[in-house]
Amino acid sequence: MLIRRDKDALMCRALDWPGRLVYLIDDDIAGAAQSPDLPADYRRRLAEFDQAYHRALLERADVLLVPSEPLVRLFAQDPRITAKVLRIFPYWPFDYADDRHFAELERGAPLRIAHLGSGSHAGAFAAVAPALAELLEGSADVHLTCFGRELPPALPNRHPRIARLTPMRWPAYRRWLPRQRFHLALYPLEPTPFDVARSANKVVEHAIVGAVGLYPEDWPLADLAGGGCLTAPADPADWAAALKDAVGRRAEWPGLVRQAARSMAPCHDRTAQRAIWREVLDLG
Structure with missing residues (x-):
């Protein structure tokens, strides 16, 4: 199970992992490059992450967990991605406030x-x-x-x-x-x-x-x-x-x-x- 990203050594281990890999991703990482109002440093870091690990992990994963329908469609329509794409609701272990x-x-x-x-x-x-x-x-x-x-x-x-x-x-x-x-x-x-x-x-x-x-x-x-x-x-x-x-x-x-x-x-x-x-x- 891998949640978005971690240290380089763990990302490499995930790519080399011979067993089943579940990858949870919460944003359109590659889409950051086409989102000019994001901070420049943030776009740069996401672009580097996409090129270094993210794209390869998407193609390596057996299951992708994503929190929005646009991401489900984005990954399900990509012919390079063979993973099962599932949507998961963002859960917080806190009560909703009263009024x-x-x-x-x-x-x-x-x-x-x-x-x-x-x-x-x-x-x-x-x-x-x-x-x-x-x-x-x-x-x-x-x-x-x-x-x-x-x-x-x-x-x-x-x-x-x-x-x-x-x-x-x-x-x-x-x-x-x-x-x-x-x-x-x-x-x-x-x-x-x-x-x-x-x-x-x-x-x-x-x-x-x-x-x-x-x-x-x-x-x-x-x-x-x-x-x-x-x-x-x-x-x-x-x-x-x-x-x-x-x-x-x-x-x-x-x-x-x-x-x-x-x-x-x-x-x-x-x-x-x-x-x-x-x-x-x-x-x-």
């Missing part, structure tokens, strides 16, 4: 907006940043939390209501996430191969922090929320009106969060996840 933190808004607490994407989401975040800057300027109760080594140019580097967090390693992020509560979570996407292949992971993360998701209107995975979310134009540069409308509908947010949690409850099934892994790993 109690919305009561604080009625008492005058800050309205907390989050963008939980890291560097691989930088292009879409930069596109929506002017709308966020306008919202922050016009709404004194709005606070923004985001990740990044620097903010997009449209957002001020120093702002009393912007919390810019340094990107975390995965174990630290897993510890951090379930302790947070937000009211609205943004997930702008771009029409690039990399973003098209995104999984439902952020929908789950938003449920964990108790936030209403604001998603592109053409993103199919928003349907997982069962109507318990808000939508905006496909182009993140056109989100200004949708953001203002969303903030104006804050009274609806607790009901939307409850609806999303109900709709996504079947996805949060540890027993089903264990059954999938037993089958994939042939554990009997």
Whole structure:
């Protein structure tokens, strides 16, 4: 079993492994080269990984586990790939938040907006940043939390209501996430191969922090929320009106969060996840 990538020695061992190989991959690695708004260093590293190991592992694997339907189609249609391609839902071992933190808004607490994407989401975040800057300027109760080594140019580097967090390693992020509560979570996407292949992971993360998701209107995975979310134009540069409308509908947010949690409850099934892994790993 190999999850995306590891040290060079282990990647070579996986390629030379004579037995059954299960490869879990969560992004369109090769598609990064056709996604110009990804950070240049990130694109370079993914291109090097694709050439050194990823392509060979795709062709070597007996089973590919992927978290999105676009990746299923991408790999299933590649004549060089003979592996069985299976879709697996991104599972988090945390409860979805309830709606109690919305009561604080009625008492005058800050309205907390989050963008939980890291560097691989930088292009879409930069596109929506002017709308966020306008919202922050016009709404004194709005606070923004985001990740990044620097903010997009449209957002001020120093702002009393912007919390810019340094990107975390995965174990630290897993510890951090379930302790947070937000009211609205943004997930702008771009029409690039990399973003098209995104999984439902952020929908789950938003449920964990108790936030209403604001998603592109053409993103199919928003349907997982069962109507318990808000939508905006496909182009993140056109989100200004949708953001203002969303903030104006804050009274609806607790009901939307409850609806999303109900709709996504079947996805949060540890027993089903264990059954999938037993089958994939042939554990009997």
